[in-house]
Amino acid sequence: MYRRRDFLKALGGMGLCAFPPPSLSDQSASPNAPTADFCGEGSKAVPLFVPGTTGLFGRVALDAPLRMRAAPSTSPGVPWSLGYVVEQGERRYVNPTLVVRRGQRVRIDFENDLSDPTIVHWHGLSVDTPNDGAGLTLVSPGGSYSYDFEVHNRSGLYWYHPHPHGMTGGQAYRGLFGLIEIEDEDERHLRSALDLVPGSSEIPLILQDRRDAAYSPSDADRMHGFLGDTVLVNGSTCPFLDVATRIYRFRVLNASNARAYRLGIRTADGKEVAFTLIGTDGGLFESPMRCNEVFLASAERIDILVDLSGTAVGETLVLETRRFDPMHLEMAAPAANDHASMEHGAAPAGSASLSEVDHAAMGHTRAFPEGAPRALLQLRVRKHTAYAARPPAKLATMAPISVVDAAERPFRLGFAKGRWRINDRVFVMGETPIEVRRDTVEAWLIRNYFNSMPHAMHLHGFQLQVIERQTSPDQLAALKIDAKGRLATDVGWKDTVLVWPGESVKIAVDFKMPFEGAQTYVFHCHNLEHEDGGMMLGVKVV
Numbered sequence: 001m002y003r004r005r006d007f008l009k010a011l012g013g014m015g016l017c018a019f020p021p022p023s024l025s026d027q028s029a030s031p032n033a034p035t036a037d038f039c040g041e042g043s044k045a046v047p048l049f050v051p052g053t054t055g056l057f058g059r060v061a062l063d064a065p066l067r068m069r070a071a072p073s074t075s076p077g078v079p080w081s082l083g084y085v086v087e088q089g090e091r092r093y094v095n096p097t098l099v100v101r102r103g104q105r106v107r108i109d110f111e112n113d114l115s116d117p118t119i120v121h122w123h124g125l126s127v128d129t130p131n132d133g134a135g136l137t138l139v140s141p142g143g144s145y146s147y148d149f150e151v152h153n154r155s156g157l158y159w160y161h162p163h164p165h166g167m168t169g170g171q172a173y174r175g176l177f178g179l180i181e182i183e184d185e186d187e188r189h190l191r192s193a194l195d196l197v198p199g200s201s202e203i204p205l206i207l208q209d210r211r212d213a214a215y216s217p218s219d220a221d222r223m224h225g226f227l228g229d230t231v232l233v234n235g236s237t238c239p240f241l242d243v244a245t246r247i248y249r250f251r252v253l254n255a256s257n258a259r260a261y262r263l264g265i266r267t268a269d270g271k272e273v274a275f276t277l278i279g280t281d282g283g284l285f286e287s288p289m290r291c292n293e294v295f296l297a298s299a300e301r302i303d304i305l306v307d308l309s310g311t312a313v314g315e316t317l318v319l320e321t322r323r324f325d326p327m328h329l330e331m332a333a334p335a336a337n338d339h340a341s342m343e344h345g346a347a348p349a350g351s352a353s354l355s356e357v358d359h360a361a362m363g364h365t366r367a368f369p370e371g372a373p374r375a376l377l378q379l380r381v382r383k384h385t386a387y388a389a390r391p392p393a394k395l396a397t398m399a400p401i402s403v404v405d406a407a408e409r410p411f412r413l414g415f416a417k418g419r420w421r422i423n424d425r426v427f428v429m430g431e432t433p434i435e436v437r438r439d440t441v442e443a444w445l446i447r448n449y450f451n452s453m454p455h456a457m458h459l460h461g462f463q464l465q466v467i468e469r470q471t472s473p474d475q476l477a478a479l480k481i482d483a484k485g486r487l488a489t490d491v492g493w494k495d496t497v498l499v500w501p502g503e504s505v506k507i508a509v510d511f512k513m514p515f516e517g518a519q520t521y522v523f524h525c526h527n528l529e530h531e532d533g534g535m536m537l538g539v540k541v542v
């Protein structure tokens, strides 16, 4: 059991994510935890699907060139109709977890067996334009494409998904996505210190909310993002995992098209349980941080440790998404500029629940609106085991990017003439309105209008650092850990950053590249309906 003085020591003066965690030993065990319907969907709890060494999300080492096909594919028990299929002798993988080492060469021969064009993007990886798969080049049905690159990134959980402009949301929703695990020294050190074994005590959790098999977004869906009525965790709703009294590592990816989550852990009878945040999109933090909850937007990842060594056999913990205001304020007053003149009219100023008015007016009041609470995964303590390991005080090293001499580049996120826009523009293939000099550091100041909604901004090709958040909404400001308004999830390397309505987020990007010549990337909102709708700009690094 982590005691307050222990984790304060481990933090080395770093602020808490929120208030101090409750002590598990103070909590009454709940031996009669519910076994069904805990997700409130009338569905029966099922064992969590844990990826193995073959099959769905099976881990595959990329020591030799890999042949991967995007194809119609079904796997037992999961609702997806498409998959990335790999066949190696007797072994068949769907959406394999690609396990690579830093510095390693990766060769993937990709084939398109879909009836639409597609391409694969390696989200978060530092690769050159031909290997980035941003959609500037597409593979036609029946065609193929060869990827060949070196792994430059730190250890961490990255992922891959399609990126054909205008069709990304539909292809990802139908099941095309997978994980990439990069390993290095820091990673091996962590696993051995905590005796973490992938597939038993280290488990990926892939969140995706769903409606039904078909992807047919309405105008409202295109505006707000495609939200589902159920949440899949590794492909099923209402999963549980039988656990022992030790530390577990969960590597969480939000693979939802649009939905953000406010993730936390509680006991079966509702007491909040702290967890340890050890990394984000671009890998491990310098030191672990205790947290009670974090927001996770589309494409973001968190790496967390859950310490069950102080629990008793029979107890149940629940990973949940908690209630928050989704802040879809697209119709909110004041109408200060063009961005406020929405094509679907105006809400009464001063209305207490603008987002409800908005959603009702848009005709997409669904069973599970964004920001509604839901249990996602039960952890059922079933076995006592002797376990005394503690997270290392130092996980990795992280050089801060200095923005002292950096040029500042402004971005505005807003809506006009029926489209979400960056700096009043929508994506035009072949245009690169952002031009950056290689080997320079830039500070990007991303401002989201008040009458907007949250946008998960993602840059290809480079990991970034969050420098500062200003005028954050109260529900976010309550989670800040420093005077710069940053969140616990802002202290590591990121490739996607959620910018809330009315908020300004300053990020630092070091445009150092290990590639010859100019490279072209994209900067876009990872709400896939917004991305497909053109909330994306070309970025040229010369």
Ligand code: C2O
Residues within 6 Å of the ligand: 121, 123, 161, 163, 299, 458, 460, 522, 524, 526
């Ligand atoms: Cu995960 Cu351009 O995207």
Ligand code: CU
Residues within 6 Å of the ligand: 224, 328, 358, 359
């Ligand atoms: Cu909405």
Ligand code: CU
Residues within 6 Å of the ligand: 420, 454, 455, 456, 525, 526, 527, 530, 531, 535
């Ligand atoms: Cu967006």
